[in-house]
Amino acid sequence: MVGFVQGGTLLVPNLKGLGGKVGVCSGYDFRGRLRPVVGSLEVEDASVRQASVGCVDGEEARSGTSFVDIYDTTLRDGSQGEGISLAVEDKLRIAQKLDDFGVSYIEGGWPGSNPKDAEFFAAMKEIKLKSAKLCAFGSTRYKHVTCAEDANIRALIEAQTPVVTIVGKAWDMQVEVVLEASLEENLAMISESVSYLKKRGKEVMLDAEHFFDGYLANPAYAMRCLDAAGDAGADVVVLCDTNGGSSPWEIGRITFEVARHVACRVGIHAHNDMELAVANSLAAVRSGASVVQGTANGYGERTGNANLMSIMPALQLKLGYKCLPENSLGGLTELSRFIDEQANRPHVTSRPFVGSSAFAHKGGLHVAAVMKNENTYQHIDPKAVGNQKRVLVSELSGRGNIVQKAQDLGLLKSGEVVDDAWKRRSKAILQRIKELENQGYTFEGAEASVELMIRRSLPGYEAPFELVDFTIVSGNKKEMDARDLIPFSESQSSQATVKMRVVTECTDEDGCPFVETFEGSEGNGPVNALNKAMMKALTSVFPSVQALTLIDYKVRILDNDMASEATTRVMIEFMDEELKRKWSSVSAHPNIIVASVNALMDGYEYGMLLRTNPTPG
């Protein structure tokens, strides 16, 4: 922020000796955001062009913030990402969630493109958004037709949205090669399309496709494209880094030029081909853009669009802009994961701000420091974006990781002095973890196994069951001969039996009496048969174990060169359907059955503990 407008006078601190032109903004709409650049100021040193041109006024000036509108295009540009296909119902749910969260604009799709998008807009006519404005997207009219004749423009009107965004070419080469139209015809396409939509009461944005490449190739023509839109009444011209090849310093400089030239608001739409889309969007804002287009989690064609999940917190927490209603940002992590779920995309743990690893500490030195002061290895408070600090336990841990884990689990009070017993305990656990990781375990993703190690080290811990013995008989010649005829799910090629001692009700006086159970089961493989037998044995004493489901079973061979003697790592994930909790356990062994039995036992033990003594999830 370099300037403050007061009573029509631009006060520019610290600009003595600087030069070039500085854009001046004035007036605010209901959100307190800046209105168009209305003038310019000559100063003397061109280096200022790379500085920010944001201007503030009145209340906003006093608080030192200005409003940036977030324009979400997950439902349109996001769905151009490979592997993303949203059903109408998904789109409706996402639109409502984005509205609840508080983005300013939601681009729903391209009504002239396909029946699904048209259906979405039809359905949206029945849904009232709380504060976001719904946008329909399309292109400028086709060459040599009138807007009234253009099916795409007609579909935009029929969508009945308050906002229409149209993409128009801004790079002379693209006009000639792709549109095969004259440069003048392209200007007419832009101008007539904008004015046609404005006359029908729409708020209109022009997405100036390839703007930055176009500006570098032919700045005068690129600007004429924006002028064609601006003169026809466009509310916002959005500068697109369509090929995603620009850098923040170019984006900053060019956005600055545009912001001081055009009379309407300026937006930014960046793609991530250089992994700079977020940086480019922020650079544009610092240079005068006040609308940022992007997608949830950075979905989008090729390498994706600018990730709004990073842009929104960066604007509010780092750059001092406002872009969301009060307290909204705390829902960011949930929003990101909700949209991943709807889009059927895996959660990317390393995503800044919202990923489950974004505040996960692994290195022993880091954890020791974070325990003293979280700011030592965190750039923000995770709660500000609805995320949480996590401590991982692995061979890279120090004692602090174990102590912190015990505190997180409520086994040791936070702030309590770590006494000698805990010092010895944490040292022993740590040593065991390092030994086991050396043998092939990995505890990082197996938090149930870590928790059990800590609990088992505590005086008085009693495991809810003990596996006395098991047998497995797997495969037979008859099944082998018929293997091509039997579907996998129907194969019963393995049988398992288990003998267990299961704790019944514990009382203080009598301790915990055991019952011994013996059960058997068939399965389509040895682990399946064994799991079913364990489940039977446990449910015969604890019926609630039925709510536990094995949802993932991963096997990894750790030393391929050892051929069939190789060590196998098994990671198992369970879910308790009723408690809505998931947990993972791990084991490693050269015998895949032993590794599986150990991981299964940890999984069941943890599940039964959760039932009797739920820990924070």
Ligand SMILES: CC(=O)SCCNC(=O)CCNC(=O)[C@H](O)C(C)(C)COP(=O)(O)OP(=O)(O)OC[C@H]1O[C@@H](n2cnc3c(N)ncnc32)[C@H](O)[C@@H]1OP(=O)(O)O
């Ligand atoms: C950078 C972006 O992300 S822009 C958005 C890109 N997204 C999409 O394309 C997804 C939705 N698209 C679609 O469903 C289809 O492409 C449609 C319905 C829009 C058009 O389909 P079709 O009529 O079959 O045309 P096609 O897809 O081949 O598009 C090419 C035509 O569009 C014209 N065109 C391209 N950009 C524009 C534009 N901004 N304004 C006007 N016409 C344009 C081209 O000149 C070409 O015309 P021609 O066939 O006369 O040479």
Ligand SMILES: CC(C)C(=O)C(=O)O
């Ligand atoms: C249509 C526009 C916004 C676009 O996706 C781009 O140019 O990248």
